[in-house]
Amino acid sequence: LRAMVGLELSFGSIGVTAIGTGLRDDTGTNHPLGGQLVVRSSLVGPPSIMGHRDHIERVELSGTIGLREVTSLVARLRGIARDPSAKALVVTFDGVSAGWATLEELRNEIIAVKKTGRKVFAYMVSGTGKDYFVATAADKIYVDPAGGVRLVGMAGTTMYFRGLFDHVGVVPQFEKIAEYKTAPEQFTNTGPSDTAAKMQNEMFDSLWDSWLTHVAEGRKLSKADVQALVDAGPYVAGDLAKDKKLVDEVAAPDKVAQLVATEMGVILPVGVPPTERPDRWKRPAIAVIYVDGDITDGASRSIPFLGQSLAGSETLVNAITAARNDPRIGAIILRIDSPGGSALASELISREVFATRGVKPILCSMSDLAASGGYFVAAGCELIFAEPMTITGSIGIFYGKFDLGGLARKLGITTDTYKRGKRADVESLFRPYTDEERAVLLDKLRYMYSRFIGAVAEGRSMKKDEVDAVGRGHVWTGTQARGVKLVDKFGGLGDALDEAKRRMKISLDTKVQLVELPNVPTSLLGKLLGIPGIHASEQAMSLTDLPVIKDFLRGVPASLLAQPDAAQARLPVDLIWE
Incomplete structure (x- = not known):
């Protein structure tokens, strides 16, 4: 033997x-x-019988935070809340850039850590309004003596191009369903219609009230006091910020360590414990499928140099199908950050969502945007989570083209068209639609809108006339959307994961493997960068690093750039807001 x-x-x-x-x-x-x-x-080791040393965790929030980065941060913060050796959390801020709903989600996850009895400390050198918004979730806020807090409130800008078009001889021609679908106004008007202005103000009132409420509760101030401090901005120096109770202490980094030790009553190392060897093959799996960017037909891709993502229907349909058929995956979460886009592409994705219902749980977690086509995709999910500051709704559709005939004539360009078929040149950019063609186009839009509200009615267990009453292109915040039954619960990705576990009939404490789909698409430039001798980064080469160009590009719908010939189920405007 x-x-x-x-x-x-x-x-x-x-x-x-x-x-x-x-x-x-x-x-x-x-x-x-x-x-x-x-x-x-090794850098990664198996669990040790010695356990981890007691320590203070540190999380840094800086720069642009995308959907996948949020997933990592949520998992990290939830891990801290469960780790018995993590006695406190220090969050440092350095110019975080993300949408308000993303910031609200991270703020709520930090509060969840605090609710476990752990103290949370925030530190910033010179905090922006977005930094400060998240920091108010902490027990204590420290700011560097050389810095302060920049409070400028919330502003949004919409760009209108009609004056430019008139100047160069371009005639925009668009039809829409219905009165709140104000997206074409960017091209047909020199300013907002009364309907658009009313809707925007109502939306901003809701967003601003959420911001004031969170900050006031976090700092134990009245909303009126916070409003007065914002109006007295934009910059509040460190000492004044302390006097006004915006922060707790003005301190350099070395002093912050002392302050934290005093609050804790013990000196503990600050850092990240050793990562344990993953045992993911043993864990139940949940798929997180990202619908990130403007929705288009075909494959997901990025637009080189413009820093914009396109969520392709072919890629997303394949991802949902793969997750549905994978026996390892017990539930699916659609994580949406999209203003919409192609109506056809949105319906194709929506159809796959409905095909998954009843096979395995499929839930939706809305991030900053899940509007128009983005909502079309979400509507088929069994349960929809959104943050109060999410922008959603916009159930409507529009279509049109630009008549460049006047511009061509100004440039001395003439055309000669041969056609077979009465409307063979209907999409020509060198002539306008006829009245008959516009009537046919409007009939097509009515049919597509009927399919849109039909899908929402089925997914939300509503009548079509009920959907139409809250649709017609109307944009809602998460707070408003919950009131009109377009959203089920407030919450972020972490809350959706908890609900997925419930539906999988496993404990909320069970560790799961997150299967993130689809794989990150590679742009044409990314493929070129694989050629030996080409080393420049796509991000570094992005034209959006220039603020003026960035603001301009944010005012032009990416889905319209990618598919100008597609009917659009898209958010009315791209707000440039801070």
Whole structure:
């Protein structure tokens, strides 16, 4: 009988393993055959019987935070809330850039850490309004003596191009369903219609009230006091910020460590504990499928140099199908940050969502935007989560073209068209629609709108006339949307994950594997960058690094750039807001 006995002692990234081998003969006598000693050193180690040292976790929020980064941050913060060795959390801020609903979601996750009894500290050198909004979730806020807090409120800008078009001889021609679908106004008007202005003001009132409420509750101030401080901005120096109770202390980084130690009553190391070796193959799996950017036909892709993402129907349909058919995956969460786009592409994705219902749980987690085509996709999910500051709704559709005939004539360009078929040149950019063609186009839009509200009615268990009453292109905040039954619950990705676990009938404490789909698309430039000798980064080469160009491009719908010939189920405007 041959036997082998081993013992491994693991201390995080360092481990020692001893193995001995022996043989027992027919007489029962044991004979040692040898052994080996293995010393391991690695960045990732298995769980140790010693456990992690007590420590203070540190999370940095800076720069642009996209959908996938939010997933990582939510998982990190939830892990901190469960880690018995994590005694507190320090969050540092350095110009975070994200939508208000994303910031609201991260803020709520920080509050969840605080509710476990752990203290949370925030530190910033010179905090922006977005930094400060999230920081107010902390127990204590520290600001550097050289910095302060910049409070400028919330502003939005819409660009209107009609004056430019008139100047150069371009005639925009659009039809829409219905009165609140104000997207074409960017091209047909020199300013907002009364309907658009009313809707925008109602939306901003809702968003601003959420902002004031969160900050006031976090700092134990009245909303009126916070409003007065914002109006007295934009910049509040450190000492004044402390006097006005916006922050707790003015301190350099070395002093912050002392302040934290005083609050904790003990000096603990600040950092991240060793990462444990993943055991994902043992865990239940939940798919998180990202609908990120303007929705278009075909494959997902990015627009080189413009820094914009396109969510392709082909890519997303394949991702949903793969997740539905994968026996490892117990539930699916659609994570949406999209203003909409192609109506056809949105319906194709929506159809796949409905096909998944009843096969396995499929839920929706809205981020900053889930409007128009983005809502079309969400409507088929069994449950919809949104933040109060999410922008959603905009159930409507529009279509049109630009008649460039006048511009061509100004440039001395003439055309000669040959056609077979009465309307073969209906989409020509060198002539306008006829009245008959516009009537046919409007009939097509009515049919597509009927399909849109039909899908929403089925998904939300509403009557079509009920959907139409809250549709017609109307944009809602998450707070408003919940009131008109377009959203089920307030919450972010973490809340959707908890609900997915409930529907999978597993404990909320069960660790799960997150299967993130689809794979990150590679743009044409990204493929070129794989050629030897080409090393420049796509981000570094992005034209959107120039503020003026960035603001201009944000005012032009990416889906309209990518598919000008597609009917659009898209958010009315791209607000440039801070």
